[in-house]
Amino acid sequence: MAVLIHDIDLNYLDTPGAASAFLLMGDAPLLVECGPAACFDTLCAGIRAHGVDPTRISDVVVTHIHLDHAGAAGHFARHGARIHVHPLGVKHLVDPAKLVESSRRVHGERYDRWYGDLLPVPQAQIREWQDGETGTLAGAPFRAHFTPGHARHHIAWELPTELFAGDVGAMVIPGTQCISVPTPPPEFDTPAWGQSLTRLRALPPRRVWCTHGGAQPDGADYLRRAAFRVEEECRALASALAAGDGAAADSHYKSHLDRIEHIDRVSPDQRAHFLGHAFRQMNLQGAERALGKGLLAHTAQTAALTAAPTPPSPTR
Ligand SMILES: [Zn+2]
Numbered sequence: 462m463a464v465l466i467h468d469i470d471l472n473y474l475d476t477p478g479a480a481s482a483f484l485l486m487g488d489a490p491l492l493v494e495c496g497p498a499a500c501f502d503t504l505c506a507g508i509r510a511h512g513v514d515p516t517r518i519s520d521v522v523v524t525h526i527h528l529d530h531a532g533a534a535g536h537f538a539r540h541g542a543r544i545h546v547h548p549l550g551v552k553h554l555v556d557p558a559k560l561v562e563s564s565r566r567v568h569g570e571r572y573d574r575w576y577g578d579l580l581p582v583p584q585a586q587i588r589e590w591q592d593g594e595t596g597t598l599a600g601a602p603f604r605a606h607f608t609p610g611h612a613r614h615h616i617a618w619e620l621p622t623e624l625f626a627g628d629v630g631a632m633v634i635p636g637t638q639c640i641s642v643p644t645p646p647p648e649f650d651t652p653a654w655g656q657s658l659t660r661l662r663a664l665p666p667r668r669v670w671c672t673h674g675g676a677q678p679d680g681a682d683y684l685r686r687a688a689f690r691v692e693e694e695c696r697a698l699a700s701a702l703a704a705g706d707g708a709a710a711d712s713h714y715k716s717h718l719d720r721i722e723h724i725d726r727v728s729p730d731q732r733a734h735f736l737g738h739a740f741r742q743m744n745l746q747g748a749e750r751a752l753g754k755g756l757l758a759h760t761a762q763t764a765a766l767t768a769a770p771t772p773p774s775p776t777r
Contacts, residue, residue, distance in 0.1 A: 463622065464601045468675050469507035471500040473529060474575060476734060478635025480529055480673050483625065484508055488600030491520040492542075493618060493625045494672050497532035499577030504533065516540040520598050524627025525615040526550035527645075528564050528576045530672060535580025544582050545598070547607065548589040549614035554582040567645060567743060590616060608661065610654020610691070611643060617661055624667040624680060629657045631687045633674025634735050639723040640687055641735060642694040642744075643673075649747035650756040651695040658688040690722070698748035699757050714741050 465486040473480035473496065482504050483493040490513045496504055505515040515537075522545040523531040534544045534554055544554060553560045557579040565572045590596070592607040604619040611628040618625040631642050662684045669680035677683035701714035718724070718736045727735075751757040 464620065466623065466670070466676075467507075467511050468670075469504060471496040471507075472503050473497065473500055474734070476635070478675070479735075481670075481675055482507075483670060484511055484513065485599065485601060486511070486513075487598070489519050490517060491522065491599045491601075492518055492537070493522045493670070494524060494530050494627075495521050495533040495537055497529050497576045498536060498579050499532070499575060501533040501536045501577070518542050520545060522598065522603065522618055522625075523550070524617065524625060524629075524672065525612045526553050526560065527612060527628070528560065528579070530627065532576055532579055535582050538582040538586045539580060541586070543586050543588050545588050545590060545603075547605075547614040547616050548591070551584075551587050551589050553614075554587055555584050557581060563647070567746065568739075571739065606657075606660060608657035609648070610650055610657045611645075611648075613648045613650075613653075615657075617657070619664060619667070622667055623670060624661065624664065625670045625672075626661065626684075626687075627672055629654060630661070630669055630671050630684065631690060632735075633671055633677070634727050634731055635674070637723055637726045637731070639721065639727050640690045641721075641740070642687075642691050643740075644694065644698065644744045644747035644751070646743075646747045646750040649751045650754075651691070651751065652756065652758050654691050655688065658684060658691065662688065686722070693721070694744075695748075695757060698744060699752070701745065702748055702752060702757075710745055711738070711741055714745060 467484040468481045469484055470477055471480045471482060480496055482496045485491050508515045518537055520543050521534055521537050538544055561579060590605040595604045601620055606617045606619060608615050608617045608629040615627055615629050617627055617629055628643055631640050633640055666681040669677040669683050697717035701710045704710055704713040748757055
């Protein structure tokens with residue numbers, strides 16, 4: 462059954478195209494992603510524009526619990542919606558205090574404007590999914606793919622002709638083909654990200670829906686490019702960190718971002734907005750944390766991880 466999907470622009474960061482929630486018109490209306498609490502009113506207006514009463518949303522399916530994806534979950538739960546999530550995300554939905562605290566640490570004074578007030582989700586309204594599990598929501602068959610890399614608690618949601626890739630599918634700068642790779646602390650993990658994309662690329666070709674960037678009609682081509690960019694970004698972040706601390710790392714990383722694929726189509730304003738100082742700091746912080754845990758493997762290490770293990774030499 463083909464499900465009609467509406468991409469609702471959340472105007473996140475006061476920027477058209479920066480983040481979406483997806484309204485699926487199955488047997489009943491449901492959402493994939495619900496954006497930050499700060500965009501709740503914008504999302505509700507977008508839902509109403511499709512003739513749906515937001516209080517009738519029965520289910521909200523989230524790719525992960527970062528605040529730009531699931532921050533408004535509690536607002537929908539207040540109207541009775543069930544929230545579908547990775548098991549590692551449950552406790553943060555029930556009690557968002559820690560999530561808010563760590564997000565404030567990453568985003569500083571920008572936090573309030575970007576994310577708004579979170580409401581807790583009652584445990585009884587949370588449905589946690591297991592890896593590979595299938596289920597029908599509002600008449601639409603969903604399959605959950607655990608896909609760590611951007612965050613450990615990340616699920617890409619597969620429907621028969623669609624794939625909601627969340628942030629493991631990276632982000633597309635609005636109106637361009639330029640893919641940017643968000644590597645926030647504390648769970649950025651390059652080998653895991655590479656393996657997650659390998660898994661998604663093995664699915665039959667599907668239209669890919671990026672939460673940051675919208676529908677990518679040639680999903681196979683998109684995921685190939687995203688996988689390339691994740692590897693490239695990992696190498697660039699590793700060499701930026703090797704270049705020194707603070708300003709040295711930042712300027713090294715900035716010069717990489719000035720050269721990435723399709724950057725020539727990105728306006729100076731968009732570059733400042735999407736790849737500016739705040740983005741670079743977030744990514745460098747994530748990379749530094751990953752490096753400390755041995756999870757900023759470069760290409761050769763990533764390739765080695767997916768190759769067959771060398772059998773141990775026999776001991777007698
Ligand atoms: Zn995101």
